Amino acid sequence: MAYGPHTPDDRAAMRKAIGVASTDELFADIPAAMRASELRLPPPESEAELASRLSRLADRNRVDLVSFLGAGAYRHFVPAVVDQLLLRGEFYTAYTPYQPEISQGTLQTIYEYQSLMGELTGMDVVSASHYDGATAAAEGALMTCRATRRERVLVSRGVHPHYRQTLCTYFGGADLVADEIPLVAEGPASGTTDLVALERMLADPERPVAGVVVANPSFLGLLEPMAQAGRLAHAAGALFVAVVEPVSLAVLASPATYGADIACGEGQPLGIPLSYGGPYLGILACREPLVRQIPGRLVGMTTDIDGRRAFVMTLRAREQDIRREKAASNICTNQALCALAASIYLAAIGPHGLRDVAAMGAARAAALEVALAEAGAPRLHPGPYLNEFAVRVPDAAEVHRRLLGRGVLGGLVLATVEPDDPSLADALLVCATEVTTVDEIEAFASALCDEIERGRQLGLPGIAEASR
């Protein structure tokens, strides 16, 4: 089989058939300045030279740090069976197979993924997966506009800022509107979605709302009033979209129990290692009446001509390869390998194991809260959380930098992702999971205590003020 698709002779024959002298002529309509320029690549290297260069680059990654960073991607123990099975050649693809007659194994794993996610979320329909949590959330919001024929969604500021940016990108292209629901500024509910503001925004008769998007736990780690937000959305004829973290669903109420129409989230915590830029896994699920609005692949179970169980792609007619510009989405594949990792992870640890993972993370986070408060960094919000929360740290950015020097990744400096929110100016978002150890918590707290004390002695303005 020839792997080079077109020989120079093939190309010449094709140019002759359509009557152009050169391939460049085909691009004449594109202004010269907009065309791709030559790639400026260094000269070729041998495999050994390249391996050595890549190792040097990889060595620049800090893998020695004690990490308390979460903010949408979470450190978890991954049983060895996950990677071992992923490496099998039969599975090693991101794509959905079209031909059921030769792809029963892969289709079955996708069906099992959908079933497992259906159990976790309580939803009726689960897509075969999306790129990541952010794109799944944006697709969920778009579904509400198609289903209600309305053009405006309300997104809580408690939804991950990257998700909100992705959603705005999708909406801008579609001429749809996404407005942000503010967070409660003070009191016992501070940091959670402002339900009074939500009710007011839903009441505007000139601008009917298609969907309300709220995350639980929120980006700030807080548990949100999901049932109330969902009721307000439904009372205004809008759909309710829950952005969820899958491990948390082992101990928190599922989207189905609080009346969500659509559930979406990042599947990385389920057996997928942390890696900068992914690939990660977008979970998207909905109730049955929305099945023709859910974008992406769906695998169904049926019987073959001899009555045997068989798996096939189904409801293909919503998709781009068939419906062209009228498709539910531009997505035309899925993250099959990452979805498989999530399925193997869940099957390996089981429902009790997942509950243990979530509960241990919560217990370690509670210990972290106590230790950080004693070190001089109290929580920023009073409400309940699961395994992630914000703490007030004077001169957070400087302290965070100094902690790195001491081998501690002290979570996320919230001002870097929410620069316009003054209430998050001096704060770190920190998390703990089942792999966080008591020793790590102690190391973090003691290093943080030192740095806050050092800042105070140096009379750093933020710290002097905070200590008054």
Added chain:
Amino acid sequence: MAQDLRYTKEHEWVRVEGDLAIVGITDYAAHQLGDIVFVELPEAGRKLAKAGAVGVIESVKAVSDLFAPISGEVVESNSELNGNPELVNNDPFGKGWMLRIRIADKTQLDGLLDQAAYEELTREA
């Protein structure tokens, strides 16, 4: 094929009953689409503009738009098709009807094809 119907080039049929027009797709269209598995129709009260895409007809092998043969307001859509989309294949001119439309302007009926013209169209195809 019934004598009292008018047709469009997009293979919809129209039967006029007083101020209302009953709309469906022809047996030719249903046969071409194959087994129909889902029909999405506009809700009552929706205003339709002639030739606009107003619904979706999904078969095992294709998805097609349903176009409004005339302008008007939807009075009723055939809810039987939700659970029994195969009615469109089995009885396209009867139980497989799709919309009842209040006709905005009866002169627009003049632009539709009569049976002979429609038969000519499908013969060419």
